[in-house]
Amino acid sequence: MWFTGTEYDSHQTVSYSVGPGSNSVITDISFDPVINQVLIAADDPNIGEIDMIKWYRNIPTPSPTLTPEGFKTPTPTPIPTPEPGKIGIFRSSSGMWAIRGTTRVYFGGTGDEPVYRDYDGDGIRDIGIFRSSSGLWAIKNITRVYFGSSTDESVPGDYNGDGSCDLGIFRDTSGLWAIRGVTRVYFGSAEDTAVPTDYDGDGSADIVIFRNTSGLWAIREVSRVYFGGALDSPEPGDYNGDGSSEIGIFRPASGLWAIRGVTRNYFGGSADQPVPGDYAGDGTEDIGIFRDTSGLWAIREVTRAYFGTVGDIPVAR
Numbered sequence: 001m002w003f004t005g006t007e008y009d010s011h012q013t014v015s016y017s018v019g020p021g022s023n024s025v026i027t028d029i030s031f032d033p034v035i036n037q038v039l040i041a042a043d044d045p046n047i048g049e050i051d052m053i054k055w056y057r058n059i060p061t062p063s064p065t066l067t068p069e070g071f072k073t074p075t076p077t078p079i080p081t082p083e084p085g086k087i088g089i090f091r092s093s094s095g096m097w098a099i100r101g102t103t104r105v106y107f108g109g110t111g112d113e114p115v116y117r118d119y120d121g122d123g124i125r126d127i128g129i130f131r132s133s134s135g136l137w138a139i140k141n142i143t144r145v146y147f148g149s150s151t152d153e154s155v156p157g158d159y160n161g162d163g164s165c166d167l168g169i170f171r172d173t174s175g176l177w178a179i180r181g182v183t184r185v186y187f188g189s190a191e192d193t194a195v196p197t198d199y200d201g202d203g204s205a206d207i208v209i210f211r212n213t214s215g216l217w218a219i220r221e222v223s224r225v226y227f228g229g230a231l232d233s234p235e236p237g238d239y240n241g242d243g244s245s246e247i248g249i250f251r252p253a254s255g256l257w258a259i260r261g262v263t264r265n266y267f268g269g270s271a272d273q274p275v276p277g278d279y280a281g282d283g284t285e286d287i288g289i290f291r292d293t294s295g296l297w298a299i300r301e302v303t304r305a306y307f308g309t310v311g312d313i314p315v316a317r
């Protein structure tokens with residue numbers, strides 16, 4: 001199913017068409033004054049898993065800018081900087097994605113795992129799901145491939161350092177890491193949690209496991225350290241903004257955040273899901289929690305907001 005349409009502004013009407021296929025029907029047309037956009041939604045009842053939505057935005061006419069005469073220096077191709085962490089949720093019961101202040105779309109459904117990363121390297125995270133029952137990766141407007149199966153854990157990351165997230169799975173029964181188009185290696189086992197991120201700061205995600213029975217962090221070809229234990233959730237990230245990730249844990253029972261070599265703080269507790277991310281957009285990971293019983297997002301020293309409800313999966317990073 002697809003849409004065509006004209007851009008909306010305050011003096012025009014929206015036109016649209018839906019196709020191909022005779023079963024597609026318009027299900028919703030509404031205007032959201034908060035984000036100043038018109039929404040048109042459509043659904044093919046024979047294709048239940050993914051609904052499509054299109055927003056039409058009031059785009060102001062750019063004012064002309066004066067071009068200086070004379071010598072011009074070539075403009076280097078800008079390297080996209082990663083966008084800041086955003087408060088957002090995926091509601092698998094309906095397939096709804098809601099990113100606070102920007103996006104509300106339907107993509108995926110029950111049983112799907114949200115994999116919200118930048119798959120095309122433009123610096124903007126893309127909406128996507130991994131459906132382990134079939135191994136489907138569906139990345140909105142970018143790709144749809146089958147990679148992995150029901151025994152696999154998704155481990156998306158930029159393993160080759162080209163700026164785009166690569167599709168990958170960790171099969172703990174054999175310790176296989178299969179990164180599509182990049183590598184296949186064996187590292188870790190059934191007792192391990194995969195925690196890939198860039199620990200050595202070379203721009204590529206590293207293959208890493210956390211073994212909570214012993215607190216072992218094993219970073220392939222880099223190091224092995226012991227930090228944390230059985231009660232802890234591994235939460236690595238670049239908490240000091242130096243370009244490489246630190247080992248870190250969240251201990252729900254006490255609300256402890258322990259970031260190796262950086263900080264120890266108490267924030268949140270056993271009712272909370274850890275959602276660290278760079279919410280301030282300064283290149284440093286912030287400590288944060290999502291409490292689905294109340295929809296609370298509390299980001300330490302950055303913000304507090306209410307967004308989402310029980311059962312929603314946070315997709316902050």
Ligand SMILES: [Ca+2]
Nearest residue numbers: 118119120124
């Ligand atoms: Ca992108």
Ligand SMILES: [Ca+2]
Nearest residue numbers: 158160162164
């Ligand atoms: Ca890549």
Ligand SMILES: [Ca+2]
Nearest residue numbers: 198200202204
């Ligand atoms: Ca690395």
Ligand SMILES: [Ca+2]
Nearest residue numbers: 238240242244
């Ligand atoms: Ca760091």
